[in-house]
Amino acid sequence: MSLLLTGIAELTTNDPARGDGHAAPGDALLGIVRDAALVVSGPGPGAEVEWVGPASEAPAADERRDLGGRAVIPGFVDSHTHLVFAGDRSAEFAARMTGTPYDGGGIAVSVAATRAASDDELRALVAARVAEMRAQGTTTVEIKSGYGLTLEDELRSLRIAREFTPHTTFLGAHVVPREFATDRAAYVDLVTGPMLDAVVADGPTALAESIDVFCEPHSAHAFDGDEARTILEAGRAAGLSLRVHGNQLGHGPGVRLACELGARSVDHCTFLDGADVEALAAARGTTVATLLPGVEFSTRSPYPDARALIDAGVDVALASDCNPGTCYSSSIPFAIALAVREMGMTPAEALHAATAVSARSLGLDRRIAPGQPAELAVLDAPSHLHLAYRAGVPIVRALEL
Numbered sequence: 001m002s003l004l005l006t007g008i009a010e011l012t013t014n015d016p017a018r019g020d021g022h023a024a025p026g027d028a029l030l031g032i033v034r035d036a037a038l039v040v041s042g043p044g045p046g047a048e049v050e051w052v053g054p055a056s057e058a059p060a061a062d063e064r065r066d067l068g069g070r071a072v073i074p075g076f077v078d079s080h081t082h083l084v085f086a087g088d089r090s091a092e093f094a095a096r097m098t099g100t101p102y103d104g105g106g107i108a109v110s111v112a113a114t115r116a117a118s119d120d121e122l123r124a125l126v127a128a129r130v131a132e133m134r135a136q137g138t139t140t141v142e143i144k145s146g147y148g149l150t151l152e153d154e155l156r157s158l159r160i161a162r163e164f165t166p167h168t169t170f171l172g173a174h175v176v177p178r179e180f181a182t183d184r185a186a187y188v189d190l191v192t193g194p195m196l197d198a199v200v201a202d203g204p205t206a207l208a209e210s211i212d213v214f215c216e217p218h219s220a221h222a223f224d225g226d227e228a229r230t231i232l233e234a235g236r237a238a239g240l241s242l243r244v245h246g247n248q249l250g251h252g253p254g255v256r257l258a259c260e261l262g263a264r265s266v267d268h269c270t271f272l273d274g275a276d277v278e279a280l281a282a283a284r285g286t287t288v289a290t291l292l293p294g295v296e297f298s299t300r301s302p303y304p305d306a307r308a309l310i311d312a313g314v315d316v317a318l319a320s321d322c323n324p325g326t327c328y329s330s331s332i333p334f335a336i337a338l339a340v341r342e343m344g345m346t347p348a349e350a351l352h353a354a355t356a357v358s359a360r361s362l363g364l365d366r367r368i369a370p371g372q373p374a375e376l377a378v379l380d381a382p383s384h385l386h387l388a389y390r391a392g393v394p395i396v397r398a399l400e401l
């Protein structure tokens, strides 16, 4: 079976070779085709793209669907989330809005609630969050553990996350749990020893694709540069790819460590100096800087200067960081709107960052091209510009085939 999609006012392919004349800023980066059509295998899940081009040249197909002059984009790739948690921390958010700073201490509240939840409760919570994301255009999601912090609870979080995505990340090194507060080294030993051994017991990528660490000397709860190096090197030796929470609360060693070790992504990048930017630019093609503007919004922090990073040659991705503490928003359109309004990105750069670049940080290709999975989203609008222009309005959703 094949399905012809017509009535596409603007198709973002993320394939610069496909742009139809670069009529507007961003067309080349996004590979925009106007008055486009698509043929996909299907209908049904698992469909692949078979043909892309101008509607006037579309081949015949078994079925046909008219999208009525809407824009079609690659589904968003949310490459940084913490969806496996119970409870919420709305009171902590309210306190922050009246001046209480974020220091990572509230993570212990979510750890307690998550440990107390049953498997079915956690599974239902993750399912609801993934559905909420699809309803906003996200078709691929990375999910971290990190609210278990015992061997059993971290494995349980990863198993539940794996029911929803192959892109799972072991974040046993989220914070030092309270029971290890007087012996941090013992917790690092647990993460790099028995926990990591259990994560890779059935093969390096059976349960987790990556390892992550909250490298943050400005939080008493997180890990310093030496601890983070130990954890990342152990993860790499066990066959996992590397991701880092770095430079979130103040300047620190996370960004340069991530670049040095060849991490796929270093996330937050809120406080950077010139040497960090140089390291990220030199790591282009290997290490992506994943910016999470929903966190700056929800913690009243300064936004990173995405414009300066892009102009310096850094690969910049956008993700939601959906989590109960620093950003309980699963909305990539919200992140795009913030990136455009507050961080100096063009609408095209922001869309590219939330699709092509975030995909690359997960080892994926997010172009709309023959042979690619038909992971698509559709806008109730004629152009991708409306993602930021109509901020807060639910105009984008995953395209169900």
Ligand SMILES: N=CN[C@@H](CCC(=O)O)C(=O)O
Pocket: 082, 104, 106, 107, 110, 214, 245, 248, 295, 321, 323, 324, 325, 326, 327
């Ligand atoms: N910074 C570390 N981890 C999360 C916050 C987790 C929490 O506060 O529950 C983040 O990405 O911001």
Ligand SMILES: [Zn+2]
Pocket: 080, 081, 082, 245, 321, 323
């Ligand atoms: Zn995070």
